[in-house]
Amino acid sequence: MRWLAILFALVMMACSTKLGKDGHTDTTVHPKYLVKSEIDRIADTNREEVVNGLLLIADKLYKRNPKEWKKGGAASREAAVDKLKQRVYRNWPELSGMREGQAAALAFTEAYSGDRVAALVFGLLTMVDAAFEHKEEFYILDSLDERKLYNTARNMEVAIWKLGHDRDAAGELFLLSNELDPNNRNLSFEREFGRIMGLLDFMAKVVADRNGRGLSRLTHSVVSTIFLPVSFLK
Incomplete structure (x- = not known):
C-alpha cells in the first residue's frame, strides 16, 4: 500500500488544517477522510455493524445454551464472546482450521462435540471477513465484490433456518434460539439476523451499482440448507 502512504503524506502537508467560519484554525476533520469516498465510509460502518450484530447473537446463544461456552473452556460467557471477537484460529483446535461454511456447518453436525455456538458464529464472522476482503477500513482504491456480500447475506438465512430446524438423533435442536411457545414468543434472534x-x-x-453490475436474486429453495461459498468467489 505504498501509494496510500504517499497520499497520506501529501494530505498531511497540504491539508492538515483548514479555516473555520470565524477565521480560526479548525482541525476537526481527520486527514484520512480525505482519501475515503462516501461508499468507503458506508462500508466501514456496515462492516462494524454486521460484526457487532453477530457478536450480539453469540452472546444471546450462549445465554440460551450455557453448556456451549463451558465446552469451549472459556472462563465466562463474556470471555467466550471476546474470544470470538478476536477470531484467532488456534483458539479452536477442534475446528481443525475450518472457517466460513465448513465451520458453521459443524454446529449442526451430530458428531461434533465442541462449542457449537463458537463453530457457528466463527464461521459466520469469517464469511463477513472474506466478504469485506479481510479489511476493517476502506479507501478510494479499495474494491468489494457484491456477490460475496450477497452470499454472506443468504448464509445468514441459512443459519437462522438451521437454528430452527436442525436436530440431533434424539430430536432435540442442536442450539436453542427463538422461543416459539405461544405464551412466551421471542424472535429476537430472527430480528437481529434480519437486521x-x-x-x-x-x-x-x-x-453492484458502483461496479456497474446488476445483482440477481436466488430463490430460497436453493439456499435454505446449504452455506454458500464466499472466499472462493472470483
Whole structure:
C-alpha cells in the first residue's frame, strides 16, 4: 500500500488544517477522510455493524445454551464472546482450521462435540471477513465484490433456518434460539439476523451499482440448507 502512504503524506502537508467560519484554525476533520469516498465510509460502518450484530447473537446463544461456552473452556460467557471477537484460529483446535461454511456447518453436525455456538458464529464472522476482503477500513482504491456480500447475506438465512430446524438423533435442536411457545414468543434472534441481512444486502446493492453490475436474486429453495461459498468467489 505504498501509494496510500504517499497520499497520506501529501494530505498531511497540504491539508492538515483548514479555516473555520470565524477565521480560526479548525482541525476537526481527520486527514484520512480525505482519501475515503462516501461508499468507503458506508462500508466501514456496515462492516462494524454486521460484526457487532453477530457478536450480539453469540452472546444471546450462549445465554440460551450455557453448556456451549463451558465446552469451549472459556472462563465466562463474556470471555467466550471476546474470544470470538478476536477470531484467532488456534483458539479452536477442534475446528481443525475450518472457517466460513465448513465451520458453521459443524454446529449442526451430530458428531461434533465442541462449542457449537463458537463453530457457528466463527464461521459466520469469517464469511463477513472474506466478504469485506479481510479489511476493517476502506479507501478510494479499495474494491468489494457484491456477490460475496450477497452470499454472506443468504448464509445468514441459512443459519437462522438451521437454528430452527436442525436436530440431533434424539430430536432435540442442536442450539436453542427463538422461543416459539405461544405464551412466551421471542424472535429476537430472527430480528437481529434480519437486521444483519438487510445491512449486507444494502452493501451488496451499493457495490453492484458502483461496479456497474446488476445483482440477481436466488430463490430460497436453493439456499435454505446449504452455506454458500464466499472466499472462493472470483
